[in-house]
Amino acid sequence: MGTVGKALDLLDLFTRVEPQLGLSQIARASGLNKATCHRLLTELESRGLLEQVGPAREYRLGPAVLRLSALREAAVPTREAAMPLLRRLAEATGETAHLSHIVAGRLQTLAFAYASLGGVKVMMEDADFLPFDATASGAAVLAFHADPEPLIAAARDVEALRDRIAVCRGKGWAETVSTFEKDVHGLAVPLFDAAGHATGALAIAAAAPRMTPELHKTIAQELMRAGAEITGLWGGQLPDAIARLWHP
Amino acid sequence: MGTVGKALDLLDLFTRVEPQLGLSQIARASGLNKATCHRLLTELESRGLLEQVGPAREYRLGPAVLRLSALREAAVPTREAAMPLLRRLAEATGETAHLSHIVAGRLQTLAFAYASLGGVKVMMEDADFLPFDATASGAAVLAFHADPEPLIAAARDVEALRDRIAVCRGKGWAETVSTFEKDVHGLAVPLFDAAGHATGALAIAAAAPRMTPELHKTIAQELMRAGAEITGLWGGQLPDAIARLWHP
């Protein structure tokens, strides 16, 4: 990993919880020398990826990322294209739907949609990373990923993850109950790229107490239907094993 | 400019017109050696800022930019906060409204809104750069910018730009007629940061044939009102000179 990688890694230090960081803070968190950090930060700032604000001269994500994002969506409307389907899925199931995506070895939340009516809902945050070993989405992607082993091995609870992956390979969808968050029942299906490898997941996070066999069946069916559609929208291809499970 | 800067400059080669580029193409466009390019691109890809697709292994902007953008908007809702005002401005004037922003020495389109009814409208593209010397927005920002000289000097038509800047300093808004695009009448006001320096612009692009003295007056008034509001939303401060011009 070269200098560029180190600089880009600094961007990951900025989170929703800590959106602004000082120089010393960044140096400590990254393990880099303060002078090195300063040079990298200055360079990121000169291109607008970061900006420096206030009398404390703290750094935060800059306006250039907005442009890159708009450009990406114009070229590959990953999010925009899937949003209508995601909303419909939330409505059809009455629960919270969300979409995630493997980026650089991590599972990134892309978008989510709440059902318009109903009482208790599972709330979500955008731009977060999901743990592979505690989410149905994680198991779903890895079950059909091109190279899952390193990601599985890196998980905290490898055994439970392998179990869930095996279930997903057999049924076409993955499931978790109260692992990531208490009282949340998760169901997920993988999404595929043009080569037929899973690169994302579509999931429903339902309030566990509300789950019934009928609702479970509805959710699984809707997920498979929407999963096939989004895969198609993204120019992906369902592998034979999945096509058989989803369209029996 | 170090290695990181060179890598980040590569991101600018991806445009709406050419969203996917091959290695040789990028090397030629950037002037860097092919091997150097390849290393930088690989490093950008490893962090998800770029991705490589298809049998031709072309590069395009990657999904990580979506996360950064979501994080930025969560921390500093520049775009979201201004959108309602932008839409209201478009409605109130019946013309196309847009918002831009200085990022790393260039004027970047942040957002725009069309009036809901009416015939001819000026169309816009997101994530583009506006020339300082051919847009009302450019003159408006530079008229109250902290360090305008280098940006003015770099413009193609320096004289016309200086004239427009002088007008803007006197009136509080800038104007262009059919400079950027034919039959487009532009009016713009600067937007200010906490230090009272202009960092952005709010503008109306009107269909020139439709312009009347009354409409002109409406647009100028609405711009100044909305400009003050957005500046406030962004935590900015109107300089005295502008406060006097806008709230007589």
Add this chain to the structure above:
DNA sequence: ACCATCGGTTCATTATTTGAACCAAACGGG
């Protein structure tokens, strides 16, 4: 008045970046 921390800078040492030359694989005429 003191100590700790902050953001930022300096400069000799060191490690990384650089790029001409080199693959193998496609592609497009003649």
Add this chain to the structure above:
DNA sequence: CCCGTTTGGTTCAAATAATGAACCGATGGT
């Protein structure tokens, strides 16, 4: 069918840029 040209990608000695301990002035709390 072959030859010239392009593609994406790799190699490695030479050149250059990154590194980090020590330093500075300013700020803030005790």
